[in-house]
Amino acid sequence: MAPKALAVIAGVGPGTKEQGASIARRFAKEYSVVVLSRNPENFDPVVQEINSSGGQAIGISTDVADAKSVNSAFDEIAKKFPDSPLAATIFNSGGGFARKPFLELTEKEFSLGFEAQAKGAFYIAQRALPLFLEAKEKLTHPPTLIFTGATASVKGSANFAAFATGKFALRALAQSLAREFGPQGIHVSHAIIDGVIDIPRTKAWVFEHEDAKLSPDAIADSYWHLHTQPRTTFAFELDLRPYIEKW
Amino acid sequence: MAPKALAVIAGVGPGTKEQGASIARRFAKEYSVVVLSRNPENFDPVVQEINSSGGQAIGISTDVADAKSVNSAFDEIAKKFPDSPLAATIFNSGGGFARKPFLELTEKEFSLGFEAQAKGAFYIAQRALPLFLEAKEKLTHPPTLIFTGATASVKGSANFAAFATGKFALRALAQSLAREFGPQGIHVSHAIIDGVIDIPRTKAWVFEHEDAKLSPDAIADSYWHLHTQPRTTFAFELDLRPYIEKW
Amino acid sequence: MAPKALAVIAGVGPGTKEQGASIARRFAKEYSVVVLSRNPENFDPVVQEINSSGGQAIGISTDVADAKSVNSAFDEIAKKFPDSPLAATIFNSGGGFARKPFLELTEKEFSLGFEAQAKGAFYIAQRALPLFLEAKEKLTHPPTLIFTGATASVKGSANFAAFATGKFALRALAQSLAREFGPQGIHVSHAIIDGVIDIPRTKAWVFEHEDAKLSPDAIADSYWHLHTQPRTTFAFELDLRPYIEKW
Amino acid sequence: MAPKALAVIAGVGPGTKEQGASIARRFAKEYSVVVLSRNPENFDPVVQEINSSGGQAIGISTDVADAKSVNSAFDEIAKKFPDSPLAATIFNSGGGFARKPFLELTEKEFSLGFEAQAKGAFYIAQRALPLFLEAKEKLTHPPTLIFTGATASVKGSANFAAFATGKFALRALAQSLAREFGPQGIHVSHAIIDGVIDIPRTKAWVFEHEDAKLSPDAIADSYWHLHTQPRTTFAFELDLRPYIEKW
Numbered sequence: 001m002a003p004k005a006l007a008v009i010a011g012v013g014p015g016t017k018e019q020g021a022s023i024a025r026r027f028a029k030e031y032s033v034v035v036l037s038r039n040p041e042n043f044d045p046v047v048q049e050i051n052s053s054g055g056q057a058i059g060i061s062t063d064v065a066d067a068k069s070v071n072s073a074f075d076e077i078a079k080k081f082p083d084s085p086l087a088a089t090i091f092n093s094g095g096g097f098a099r100k101p102f103l104e105l106t107e108k109e110f111s112l113g114f115e116a117q118a119k120g121a122f123y124i125a126q127r128a129l130p131l132f133l134e135a136k137e138k139l140t141h142p143p144t145l146i147f148t149g150a151t152a153s154v155k156g157s158a159n160f161a162a163f164a165t166g167k168f169a170l171r172a173l174a175q176s177l178a179r180e181f182g183p184q185g186i187h188v189s190h191a192i193i194d195g196v197i198d199i200p201r202t203k204a205w206v207f208e209h210e211d212a213k214l215s216p217d218a219i220a221d222s223y224w225h226l227h228t229q230p231r232t233t234f235a236f237e238l239d240l241r242p243y244i245e246k247w
Numbered sequence: 248m249a250p251k252a253l254a255v256i257a258g259v260g261p262g263t264k265e266q267g268a269s270i271a272r273r274f275a276k277e278y279s280v281v282v283l284s285r286n287p288e289n290f291d292p293v294v295q296e297i298n299s300s301g302g303q304a305i306g307i308s309t310d311v312a313d314a315k316s317v318n319s320a321f322d323e324i325a326k327k328f329p330d331s332p333l334a335a336t337i338f339n340s341g342g343g344f345a346r347k348p349f350l351e352l353t354e355k356e357f358s359l360g361f362e363a364q365a366k367g368a369f370y371i372a373q374r375a376l377p378l379f380l381e382a383k384e385k386l387t388h389p390p391t392l393i394f395t396g397a398t399a400s401v402k403g404s405a406n407f408a409a410f411a412t413g414k415f416a417l418r419a420l421a422q423s424l425a426r427e428f429g430p431q432g433i434h435v436s437h438a439i440i441d442g443v444i445d446i447p448r449t450k451a452w453v454f455e456h457e458d459a460k461l462s463p464d465a466i467a468d469s470y471w472h473l474h475t476q477p478r479t480t481f482a483f484e485l486d487l488r489p490y491i492e493k494w
Numbered sequence: 495m496a497p498k499a500l501a502v503i504a505g506v507g508p509g510t511k512e513q514g515a516s517i518a519r520r521f522a523k524e525y526s527v528v529v530l531s532r533n534p535e536n537f538d539p540v541v542q543e544i545n546s547s548g549g550q551a552i553g554i555s556t557d558v559a560d561a562k563s564v565n566s567a568f569d570e571i572a573k574k575f576p577d578s579p580l581a582a583t584i585f586n587s588g589g590g591f592a593r594k595p596f597l598e599l600t601e602k603e604f605s606l607g608f609e610a611q612a613k614g615a616f617y618i619a620q621r622a623l624p625l626f627l628e629a630k631e632k633l634t635h636p637p638t639l640i641f642t643g644a645t646a647s648v649k650g651s652a653n654f655a656a657f658a659t660g661k662f663a664l665r666a667l668a669q670s671l672a673r674e675f676g677p678q679g680i681h682v683s684h685a686i687i688d689g690v691i692d693i694p695r696t697k698a699w700v701f702e703h704e705d706a707k708l709s710p711d712a713i714a715d716s717y718w719h720l721h722t723q724p725r726t727t728f729a730f731e732l733d734l735r736p737y738i739e740k741w
Numbered sequence: 742m743a744p745k746a747l748a749v750i751a752g753v754g755p756g757t758k759e760q761g762a763s764i765a766r767r768f769a770k771e772y773s774v775v776v777l778s779r780n781p782e783n784f785d786p787v788v789q790e791i792n793s794s795g796g797q798a799i800g801i802s803t804d805v806a807d808a809k810s811v812n813s814a815f816d817e818i819a820k821k822f823p824d825s826p827l828a829a830t831i832f833n834s835g836g837g838f839a840r841k842p843f844l845e846l847t848e849k850e851f852s853l854g855f856e857a858q859a860k861g862a863f864y865i866a867q868r869a870l871p872l873f874l875e876a877k878e879k880l881t882h883p884p885t886l887i888f889t890g891a892t893a894s895v896k897g898s899a900n901f902a903a904f905a906t907g908k909f910a911l912r913a914l915a916q917s918l919a920r921e922f923g924p925q926g927i928h929v930s931h932a933i934i935d936g937v938i939d940i941p942r943t944k945a946w947v948f949e950h951e952d953a954k955l956s957p958d959a960i961a962d963s964y965w966h967l968h969t970q971p972r973t974t975f976a977f978e979l980d981l982r983p984y985i986e987k988w
Contacts, residue, residue, distance in 0.1 A: 067848055102921055103870060107808055110863050114855045118906050122851050129844060142490070156916030165859050168913035172905035175897030180843055182490045198479065211479050218480035225472040231490040232445065232458050233465035238485040243389070243429045243478040314601055349674055350623060354561055357616050361608045365659050369604050376597060403669030412612050415666035416659035422650030423658050427596055636984070676984045692973065705973050712974035719966040725984040726939065726952050727959035732979040737883070737923045737972040 011093030012037040018199040021046035022216035028055035036062035064120035074127040085135030089128040113166025144187040144227040194241040258340030259284040265446040268293035269463035275302035283309035311367035321374040332382030336375040345409040360413025391434040391474040441488040505587030506531040512693040515540035516710035522549035530556035558614035568621040579629030583622040607660025638681040638721040688735040752834030753778040759940040762787035763957035769796035777803035805861035815868040826876030830869040839903040854907025885928040885968040935982040
């Protein structure tokens, strides 16, 4: 029996672990799943859950904003899954967020937006894309690289200089990769998550309507849908928001 | 047994009938389907196909750019399906296309872009939205109104003044309805079809790559995906194009 | 002495007459000016003011949303200024504004957005562009066609279906003309006026800051600046808003 | 007599020195001008020219991508012009350009886009903005911070991952600053230079039309126009391109 294909979910941090877990769960229905996070406590629960319900998952402690760390993670993936083609990689980092008046922003805080978003995505993409090119003939669906964006990907709001520069840069990277690798049969997408995701961390943010927050599972379903599109019909960008959101 | 919910596919013309047929086929897996087209030869084949394979479909001769015609179509729908909640309406018109130097464009040709696109969509939306508001508690998925856009929805190219004004106007309408009816639980979406669709009419357009055209079935799958999104996680806009497309 | 070149300011209605007057005043410093408005009371004051301060101006009663009326206005201009090359035309209509829940919008109200904006601009452009092509060698600055947009040109807000479809359509037309006639040396521009203009009609709208409204004279200065750009360096679009505006 | 106000032109490198020189010349008609460049040969000619024709200019060797260097430049400016209010700062860097297949891009090349564009702009803005806030009551025109963008500011093309991430990030920063400091009376603008600028370095790029390149002087005139806008009527963004450019 041919080994299952692989999905790598990267950038699963304190604020994005539930979203990452939903994506991992969704892709684990068809693929072996690797979850990358600096802190194992961000991936341990979902990895256990997937393995105990008949799927296959591992977590690797990884700092996506660090080249060495990303490279050693992909080396480990190659060792653990030597015959599994890479089918999907999701870059889901929430790092680099800072909301501050511009003149109070330190150089380090400002750069962190770029480091955690665009540079992390750069490291991940440089490792994933060659694997995609190698794998593409062996897969059911075109290999897919999805970047998670935010409102700040298309709007530089006051006090968001750090995060918006990172998210704009990430979107530029996504566009550039879509235009370079699309014609090679790789599906590159960018999702604009425009609203608050319904996770434990946002419990305290109460809205007038109880279902005013994005569902991590529904986001994961949309990512899976993107992945299943044939190469004749690739979506590059979609914007997801709660029905009640002002935009 | 409760009657099946309904989907209405409007704007199925000579250039869009295969796309409309794919959408009708996809939604017919779950719903009774009504296809609106001026000329019955644009809907007869798909209506027969759906009915003979266990689904339920009717066609109604309708000019979507004519208020009376649209109103009489919806009156007929109400008579034929008195107990079926309206679950989805797709506005898929390709009308109003004209590619001409601006100074050769007649007033009539120029206006046709708006008439066939924005005004047709206006008539359809004014009838569909009240039905959605009425139906929304009875449906599995939030009622969904999808508008089909094109490259000309976001770019006014030289010689495309008529079609681009129509498609820009249609997108404005879609945005306005999404912002007004989203908070009422209605899902309004706009799809930018950026490329050539693979249908008999475009057979002669040969590209270097054989799969360089959009698949009508894959577009239909994306429309169905939009329809199944919960209201916590609505996509407003997605852009669909062949992997090989320059953009 | 060669006759002065001409500027035509079209679409000067009850809500836009002061803005139109500012533009007329600015262009009258260099050109003979023609102001088009349905109602002479919208142009009489500025025409008198310009003539009595050493400039040259006429007004012509014109309904820009009516082909015959626009054509007879341009015929009259040709008679009155047989030797004056056309240097600039500003389309500044505020017509078609309606703010209403979508389901209360009549077909007529909905269409008025398109009629007053895109179709008016179509009539004006079809008459102005041939004159520009004829005049371009005789002018100091490239002949210039400027369309006045609004927030609704790029955002379809709830309850703005009629006005936004008109303004989106106008922007599509502007883009299409810029791409077709730019290479022929005609400067086509679109200005997004994003905020309230400081005119008598908006006196009652009081903001926290007293200078929270756009200055009609400053808008006119920007239009004049666009007009003076050489063809090596055309701006297509600029967005103008008060410093205090949320966007 | 009150000392003349100051304009600082930053980011004048090998590929942008003529553009920087045009801006310096234009602002020197009203202000004392400071030109920042790593290499004095990029500013010496224009500084001499301005001083010998009655204006006042100095150059300071500065690496805009280095915090210390930017800080020492602004310290020197404060010493040389202790009583001159800062009226305008132009960030005009062309650094970080790399056109390469993504998989050949080194981490350093990729980061350079961000370093030279967004981070350079961050350093400059952090020094200029407090001076603007201090100076604003003493100036004829609102203090103005202009960022020079490019096609890559709004489009991530294939092989442009490094430059586009830098330019997107710069635009995010510009938007964020405009929204934060606009309400404080500071004019922040972003100009999208969409085409080839006519400078010695691009002499070899021959087009069908001889005036197919942007004029550095005309760009400078548009920057000056932005600077003279009153705060009631700020333009945030304008796109400049040759009449013959495809877009």
